[in-house]
Amino acid sequence: YLMFKKWPRKIFGYWVTLASLFLLFAFTSHIIEPGFFERCWLLALNAASVWAAVTFVKSVKHTHHLKRFLVWVIRLHVFLNILSIICNIFGRYSLAQILGIAAIFGVSQAIGLAIFSKVWLEAILAQMVASRLKHGLSLNFEYKQVLQSFSYPIKFLVAVLWLIVLTTNLNMYSFVSNGVINVLRAPRSIGSATFTLGGVALFFMIIWIAHLLQRYVGYFFGDTGTDDDLQNKVQRSRLLIARLVLLCVGYLLAVTASGIPVDKITIVLGALGVGIGLGLQNIVSNFVSGIILIFDRPLQIGDIVEIGDKTGKVREIGLRSSTILTADGAEVIIPNGDLLSRQIVNWTLSTNQRRLEIDLSVSGSEDM
Numbered sequence: 001y002l003m004f005k006k007w008p009r010k011i012f013g014y015w016v017t018l019a020s021l022f023l024l025f026a027f028t029s030h031i032i033e034p035g036f037f038e039r040c041w042l043l044a045l046n047a048a049s050v051w052a053a054v055t056f057v058k059s060v061k062h063t064h065h066l067k068r069f070l071v072w073v074i075r076l077h078v079f080l081n082i083l084s085i086i087c088n089i090f091g092r093y094s095l096a097q098i099l100g101i102a103a104i105f106g107v108s109q110a111i112g113l114a115i116f117s118k119v120w121l122e123a124i125l126a127q128m129v130a131s132r133l134k135h136g137l138s139l140n141f142e143y144k145q146v147l148q149s150f151s152y153p154i155k156f157l158v159a160v161l162w163l164i165v166l167t168t169n170l171n172m173y174s175f176v177s178n179g180v181i182n183v184l185r186a187p188r189s190i191g192s193a194t195f196t197l198g199g200v201a202l203f204f205m206i207i208w209i210a211h212l213l214q215r216y217v218g219y220f221f222g223d224t225g226t227d228d229d230l231q232n233k234v235q236r237s238r239l240l241i242a243r244l245v246l247l248c249v250g251y252l253l254a255v256t257a258s259g260i261p262v263d264k265i266t267i268v269l270g271a272l273g274v275g276i277g278l279g280l281q282n283i284v285s286n287f288v289s290g291i292i293l294i295f296d297r298p299l300q301i302g303d304i305v306e307i308g309d310k311t312g313k314v315r316e317i318g319l320r321s322s323t324i325l326t327a328d329g330a331e332v333i334i335p336n337g338d339l340l341s342r343q344i345v346n347w348t349l350s351t352n353q354r355r356l357e358i359d360l361s362v363s364g365s366e367d368m
Contacts, residue, residue: 017052018108021045025104034093042088046081046100053077053107069159073110076166077103102169109165113158120154121147128219146216153209195258203258210250214243240294240317247319282337283320289336290319299339299346306345307334 024045028038057074080103088096125147167173184198218239294317299305303314305324312326322339324332347354 015056015111018049018056018104018111021049021052022104022108025049025101028097028101039088039093042093042096042100043085046085046088049100049104049107050078050081056111069155070110070114073107073162077107080106098170102166105169106162106166110162113162117151117154117158121151124150124220131220146219149212149216153212199258203254206250206254206257210246210254213250214246217242217246240319244291244294244319282335285337286320286335289340290317290321292340293317293322293336298344299349303349304347306347307339307342310334 028042028045034042053074057070080099084096084099084103087093087099128146163176164173167176184201185196187194187196189195293299299314299317301314301317305312305314307324310324310326310332312324312332315323315325315331318336321333321335324334326332
């Protein structure tokens with residue numbers, strides 16, 4: 001029903017054709033003793049399957065985020081059908097059945113997973129829009145970059161699920177999965193340090209997901225960091241704390257999941273301490289200063305502040321640096337370490353009132 005409502009009639013017709021071929025191929029799996037007619041029927045299904053799949057993928061827009069994935073699926077689909085035809089001609093009907101069924105099942109599952117990924121991206125967009133409407137904010141924001149960033153883990157998940165389906169239909173899942181698991185779990189050594197490729201991959205994957213979530217967590221609550229009319233300053237402070245918690249939890253989970261021994265972590269932290277002493281003082285100082293700004297709150301989002309010769313509104317407070325929007329429209333990025341080490345004049349910390357002195361020169365002959 002969803003495809004009938006959303007897809008153009010032509011593309012939906014191709015999908016109905018593929019679904020019908022899916023059922024017909026499933027029916028051929030029950031043929032135990034094939035004759036000449038059954039073999040010709042399978043050849044016809046192979047040809048129709050190739051035509052329907054190629055025509056379907058050509059009708060998909062080039063802007064679709066899984067277009068390249070679908071193209072590679074169709075290429076494999078055509079290759080498997082050609083092998084099925086060759087096996088059928090040489091009398092290997094059972095093998096031809098397996099290849100043909102795996103091909104059409106692979107295409108059907110790929111299209112289904114493409115719809116699955118589209119639904120997830122639409123759900124993410126709907127959450128962002130609903131949050132902004134709830135806070136009375138404009139719907140004019142850069143959502144494409146957010147969706148593109150979240151599309152990468154979804155694409156990875158789609159590819160893994162599709163490979164599982166394909167290898168299962170080819171009766172190769174146990175062989176492939178055992179081989180991959182053995183490679184990922186095999187212990188490897190560099191000097192006295194022992195690790196596994198699976199642990200390293202899991203370590204970087206968790207860190208990447210943690211950074212992705214902390215970067216865009218504000219969008220799920222309607223805060224893009226660019227709204228001048230956002231009144232809830234407490235919410236942004238909470239978002240900063242949430243970003244910090246996501247990073248800390250992400251790194252702790254990554255270290256735990258990687259299986260790195262605690263004594264090796266101590267060595268790494270010691271080496272990191274030497275690096276901090278040599279050249280990373282400013283980075284660590286800015287990070288710690290960002291944490292102090294979050295909890296101490298000498299300034300908040302939306303405050304009018306004066307720092308040195310710069311005066312403007314606080315646009316963003318990050319973990320490493322903060323952004324000040326001046327009256328000229330310039331965004332001044334100031335490291336958090338400089339914010340704490342320099343004198344700050346906050347005109348709106350406790351009240352929005354400000355005293356102004358206006359000097360007027362009036363001659364004595366004027367009528368007051």
